[in-house]
Amino acid sequence: MIRLEGLERQAGTYRLEIEKAEIQSGLNLIVGANGAGKTTLIELLTTLQAPDAGEILYSGRRAGDHLPLIRSQIGYVPADIELYGDMKVGKLLTYMAELKGVFNPEAIDGLMADFRLEPFRKSKVKNLSQGVQRRIAVVQALLASPSFLFLDEPLNGMDAEERKFLITYLTKYARGRMVIVAAHELNEWEEAADTVIWIHRGRLRYIGSPTQWKLNVASSVWEGEIDLEDFEQIPQELLIHFQMTEHRMRVRLMGKKQPGPEFMEKAPTLEDTFFLHMNALARRG
Amino acid sequence: MDHPFDNELRRLEDELRGPLRRAALPSPTPDETAQLIASLQGEFNQLRIEPESPKLDFNPQVDPPSLKQILRSQIRLNQRSILLTAGAVFCMLVMLIDPEYPLDQFAGLPGGIFPLITPLLLIVSMLFSSRTWDKGMRAVETLTPYPPALVLYTRLLLVTGIVVGMALLSTLALGLRSIQAESSRFLFGPFILEWMGILLVTGGAAMYMLFRKGMVYSLISAVLVYGMWIVIQGQIVDHGVSMSGKMLTDMSLLVIGLILLISSYGRSLKLNGAWRLAND
Numbered sequence: 001m002i003r004l005e006g007l008e009r010q011a012g013t014y015r016l017e018i019e020k021a022e023i024q025s026g027l028n029l030i031v032g033a034n035g036a037g038k039t040t041l042i043e044l045l046t047t048l049q050a051p052d053a054g055e056i057l058y059s060g061r062r063a064g065d066h067l068p069l070i071r072s073q074i075g076y077v078p079a080d081i082e083l084y085g086d087m088k089v090g091k092l093l094t095y096m097a098e099l100k101g102v103f104n105p106e107a108i109d110g111l112m113a114d115f116r117l118e119p120f121r122k123s124k125v126k127n128l129s130q131g132v133q134r135r136i137a138v139v140q141a142l143l144a145s146p147s148f149l150f151l152d153e154p155l156n157g158m159d160a161e162e163r164k165f166l167i168t169y170l171t172k173y174a175r176g177r178m179v180i181v182a183a184h185e186l187n188e189w190e191e192a193a194d195t196v197i198w199i200h201r202g203r204l205r206y207i208g209s210p211t212q213w214k215l216n217v218a219s220s221v222w223e224g225e226i227d228l229e230d231f232e233q234i235p236q237e238l239l240i241h242f243q244m245t246e247h248r249m250r251v252r253l254m255g256k257k258q259p260g261p262e263f264m265e266k267a268p269t270l271e272d273t274f275f276l277h278m279n280a281l282a283r284r285g
Numbered sequence: 286m287d288h289p290f291d292n293e294l295r296r297l298e299d300e301l302r303g304p305l306r307r308a309a310l311p312s313p314t315p316d317e318t319a320q321l322i323a324s325l326q327g328e329f330n331q332l333r334i335e336p337e338s339p340k341l342d343f344n345p346q347v348d349p350p351s352l353k354q355i356l357r358s359q360i361r362l363n364q365r366s367i368l369l370t371a372g373a374v375f376c377m378l379v380m381l382i383d384p385e386y387p388l389d390q391f392a393g394l395p396g397g398i399f400p401l402i403t404p405l406l407l408i409v410s411m412l413f414s415s416r417t418w419d420k421g422m423r424a425v426e427t428l429t430p431y432p433p434a435l436v437l438y439t440r441l442l443l444v445t446g447i448v449v450g451m452a453l454l455s456t457l458a459l460g461l462r463s464i465q466a467e468s469s470r471f472l473f474g475p476f477i478l479e480w481m482g483i484l485l486v487t488g489g490a491a492m493y494m495l496f497r498k499g500m501v502y503s504l505i506s507a508v509l510v511y512g513m514w515i516v517i518q519g520q521i522v523d524h525g526v527s528m529s530g531k532m533l534t535d536m537s538l539l540v541i542g543l544i545l546l547i548s549s550y551g552r553s554l555k556l557n558g559a560w561r562l563a564n565d
Contacts, residue, residue, distance in 0.1 A: 048424050059341035072344035072430035081421030084362075091361060098358030101347035101430050140425060144346045 001025070002045065002148070002178065006054035011040040016202040018054075023207070026194030027174040030182040031274055037202045038182040039079065039152055045180065046076045046150050058148065072101065075141035079152040079182075083133060085126030089117060092125060096140040111139045114169070130157035138166065142173075149179045155188065167192050186270035193270070200281065214268050217276040223252045224263035234259075237282070240275050254279060347430050352550075355431055355439045362440075367410050367447055374406055375455040384462035386470060399459075400480035403452050404487040404514075408507050410444045411491060434496055434553035441495075442546070445488045452480055475532055482535035483514050485542025492549035514538070 007018040016037040023045075032038045043049040044056065047063045047070060056063050058070050084092055093108050102108075112118050115135045120128055125136065134157045141149060151170070155163045170179050171192045180197075183189055196213045198206040206213055221240065231242070231249040241252040252266070253259065254276050268276065313321075348354065378399055417423050429436060456477055463471035490510040495503035521531055 043424075046424075046428060048427060061341050066341075068430045068432060069341065069343050071428050072347045073341060074428050076425060076428050078421035078424050081425065082419040083422065084417075086365075095358055095361040096425070098354065098361065099426060099429050099431075099436070101344075101349075101354065103348055103354070104346070107346065137421075144344050146344065147341065 001059060003057040003060075004054065005057070007044065007051050007056065008053040009040055009044055009049060009051050011037065011202075014202045016040050016044070016199075018204045021197075021204055021207055023178065023180065023197070024195065025174070025176060025178050027171060027189075027192050028178065028180045028195040028197055029186070029189050029193040029210075029270075030180060030197045030199060031186055031270070032199035033278065036199045038199055040202075041197075041199060042076075042150050042152050042180065042182055045148075046074055047071060048076075072144065073147040075144065075146035075149045077137050077141045077151040077154050079156065081137050083125045083136060086124060088122050088124055089128070089136060090121040092136065093139060093143070097143045100144045102144050107143060107145075111142055115139050131159050131162050134158050135162065135166075147177050149173065149177065150181075151179070152182045153184065154181060155183070155185060163188060186274055190270050196270070198274075198277065200278075205277070210270060210273075213277075214270075214273045217268065217273055218280060219254045219256055219276050221252065221254055221266045221268045221272045221276070222259055222263040223250070223266045224260065225250050226260070226262055230260075237279060240272055344430065352435070352439065355435060356443065359436075359439050359443050367414055367444060368451075371406060371410065371448055371451040374402065375451050378402060379455050379458045379462070382459060382462075384459070384466035384471075385468045399452075399455075399476070400483055401515075403448065403480045403484050404507075404511050407445060407448045407484055407488050408491065408504070408511070410448060411441055411488070411507075412504065414440060414444050432554050437495070438492065438550060438553040441488070441492055445485075445546075449481065449484065452484070453477070456480075475528065475535070478532055478535040478539065482538030482542065483511070485546065486514070486538040487511050487542075489542040489545025489549070493545045493552075496549055496552040 002023040004018050004021045004023075006020070007016070009016045012035075014035070014037065018041075030038045030041060040049065044051055047056075047067060050064075058066075058073070061070060063070055087095070090108075090112075093112065094105075097103070097108055112121065115138065117132070117135060117139065120132060125133060128136075134154070138151070138154060141151070149170075154166060154170075158166065167188060170181070173179060174192075174194070181189065190210075193210050195208065196206060196210050197204070198213070206216070225245060225248045227248055231251060234251065234253060238253045238255055239251065240254060243250045252272070253263075254272070258265070266272075343349075382397060382399065417426065426436065456473070459476075460471055460473055487507050487510050491503045491507035494506040517534070521534070526534075
């Protein structure tokens, strides 16, 4: 468990402030708009940044007092990482493993097999696709089987199959460990997330189960197919998603009442819920 | 009008009323409920105590950190650019220096161009290899079970080792050229002492300041030490200091450099708590 107490950190134009929070084992999904403080929170949790005030306790241990111990249990995949392009995949992972104090070649071989990196062992990193490079970035974080795994936008650059594989892998990995993921594409994590951590403008708005987060919204989600003329009448702020069909528009929108006979009420997804909460906040000013 | 079936039911109820009354338990009174809750209060209190989260231990997958292991990992890093640059610079120096008069003055300084260029090469190599320019990679390399500054220390030590190794090879090449030219002016000992003294004191000063004041002060101190050495060398020429006196000065610089390097190692081990150094 990670406990945050009176946490404060100035990050650019906003200040991240979390009075008290406890993050439990399982897959935790950090959600929030751009600039809400997701990356700052992750960098604080990974000990890459030190808080201006407050404390972070990892299973009761303070980061400042036990830094090497805590870092021995942390794996991190940054949103943007440019791996050493001139190194071969096998050599890079061996280097990363040794840097983390892991001198067991089987740990590397096992992960390379799991992430289907074996064919690229002798390839230079710079010659590989973005998706493969992203897989290497994930593998380096898993080398020491850390108890705390942090991933900032891990699905960036991955194709559909790679995304599905990673989500399934992380779901299994999170059993008995803590995995914290910051993501924009929320629906992909729908089945995997045990906890939602919602950050808005540097403040913790919600931490708890995704189901409860969905129940907390006052509005509903509607979906239907309408004519283009009707589509133009819909206020932009209510639109969640739209897609052109042959001559009509398939629309997903939020609202307390049924917008029209063409619309059917739908169970909100995580992404819908995020929109609904953001919309409610905007209305409240 | 009563139905025969109803009469049958009524009769059955009358017959069973007595046995059922004996079997049925009366509802508990409010007092009894309160008593029961009071007697269970201890159990409730136990449940309310927050379960202590298990203490976190050092990762069993990870070997205890040591300087040897971290050096091993750093050697894996591709140092080709430094090797190539240093190789090119030293090749040029070996070719430039006249084998018949290898210790001739350069720009008014005794000892020639070799000791003048070697520390500069070290400063530049340290600047370029201390850490990666990519923020993501830097973050990942910071998250190790080692004291954060130790990774940086070993990397700089490795760079110093590369430059010293290359300079030694070049000295050997210069010596061979001198022998071929049948020059008696090349003295291995004083020559090595001269460039190694200033090299180690410059590198040592840079590392000493790096772990105390950060990268900018480290660079400033290295440049200052180098500048002061040039001034001292000028004084040596002006006052005609003897060879033994010059060797003593160079030996002092070498010892000071070594002390600074060892002191930086000690400092890098102690920088556990101040994790900002590794991130700023």
